[in-house]
């Protein structure tokens with residue numbers, strides 16, 4: 001009895017020792033102190049040790065950027081690599097022996113079990129959502145493969161973290177969305193430009209007869225002050241509207257790339273001086289002290305004088321507008337290395353710092369009151385900037401703040417090697433006076449009877465002999481019977497186009513072809529080319545300015561009149 005109790009104690013001690021051994025082996029395996037796999041199978045625990053030759057594979061799996069896991073048939077984690085441990089927020093030791101599906105989002109467990117089932121016979125893959133220790137979802141792509149390890153069926157899975165890929169996909173989708181929105185905005189912007197161009201064009205047509213009628217009224221002597229007042233008001237307002245519409249049209253032409261520069265070698269000093277003269281009336285109207293400082297040298301630039309004058313005029317006009325009456329405005333031009341620098345300084349309302357670059361954007365007005373107090377659409381500076389940039393120059397504004405005055409600085413590249421035959425003009429021709437007109441015979445062809453009639457009266461009042469025709473065929477008849485010196489020809493006519501009238505007129509009037517001048521609502525480069533091809537000598541955009549027309553008629557005698 002004593003012996004059997006001794007035996008039992010001995011046996012007990014032996015078993016305890018084995019248990020402690022087993023526990024320490026299992027701990028060592030779990031802690032990766034030895035290289036082995038413990039498989040908890042129905043036949044009891046089985047230990048698989050790694051062979052030395054397997055080390056390279058193991059090193060590979062351990063350092064993979066994908067998660068790797070080996071599962072027993074029952075779905076217990078036998079091995080997990082460090083990457084999977086990081087993905088799940090637990091150590092590999094903690095993961096070993098746990099049920100893998102505990103780490104899968106509950107709603108996806110059955111799908112995973114199906115995948116596992118199919119993975120028994122083939123390599124399968126699918127998408128899964130893991131749940132890490134903190135319960136956060138982690139989308140992964142899983143590739144499952146059946147493994148036979150020492151007769152025991154296991155499953156190996158490689159899990160690729162898709163959160164980055166999904167993030168990238170989301171970013172790509174967002175970028176695509178932004179691209180589409182941009183395309184739509186660009187398209188809308190293009191439509192807006194087209195709409196503005198059409199609107200401006202449509203508004204020009206009724207303006208032509210209004211301006212001509214105002215001119216006619218001016219020519220007629222009247223002693224009635226009320227009539228004079230009303231007439232001047234119509235003239236002023238129509239001129240203002242023409243300017244607004246012209247700006248709109250110009251801007252939409254520029255944004256559509258339809259403005260061509262006719263660049264020559266020009267004297268910048270000459271241009272600035274004539275712009276100053278044009279602006280003088282606006283300065284005087286507000287009793288400003290206007291000082292102009294120009295260098296003695298002409299400062300040659302390769303430029304379209306009319307466009308540069310237009311750009312500078314906008315800046316001067318603003319200085320006059322945004323300075324209280326009696327203010328001081330200084331216009332200067334000087335040379336700085338290879339650049340001409342033109343500055344316009346005023347002591348007017350000034351510009352808040354945050355607005356000093358924005359005012360060059362379309363439709364931006366620095367203070368809400370601008371439009372109400374001064375009219376305008378906020379296009380002037382946008383137009384100036386585009387025109388100056390088209391010449392390779394720049395424009396900027398600086399102001400110490402509201403009430404502190406403003407300085408605009410325009411820089412333009414100077415010609416470094418002036419052409420020997422450089423045509424140095426006195427500028428944009430602003431301020432030019434009209435020579436006393438030579439009477440001409442003028443035929444006005446326009447299907448807009450109001451426009452034709454008012455222009456006809458205007459010309460008659462100026463001493464010319466004028467007639468009208470409302471159709472192309474009538475125009476051709478008048479050309480052969482009335483023998484005009486000049487034909488002002490609308491392009492869109494009800495029967496044949498103005499171009500066709502021009503072609504036929506040149507063909508039918510042997511040696512007595514009148515000077516043909518197109519008068520059209522559209523001032524596009526293509527229209528001018530078409531007009532030129534049809535033998536039209538000049539192309540004017542409606543509403544024609546009375547002064548320009550007088551000049552044109554006066555010059556008409558100097559233009560060659562022989563048929564081709």
Ligand SMILES: Nc1ncnc2c1ncn2[C@@H]1O[C@H](COP(=O)(O)OP(=O)(O)OP(=O)(O)O)[C@@H](O)[C@H]1O
Pocket residue numbers: 247314318319322323346348349350351359364365366367370371375376377378379380381382405406
């Ligand atoms: N010299 C200046 N002093 C103060 N503010 C100015 C000056 N020049 C321009 N601004 C501000 O910049 C805005 C934009 O000027 P811009 O010439 O583009 O438009 P606008 O004068 O309002 O209208 P328009 O289209 O008739 O020129 C103006 O509304 C005004 O607020």
Ligand SMILES: [Mg+2]
Pocket residue numbers: 314317318376379380381
């Ligand atoms: Mg302006």
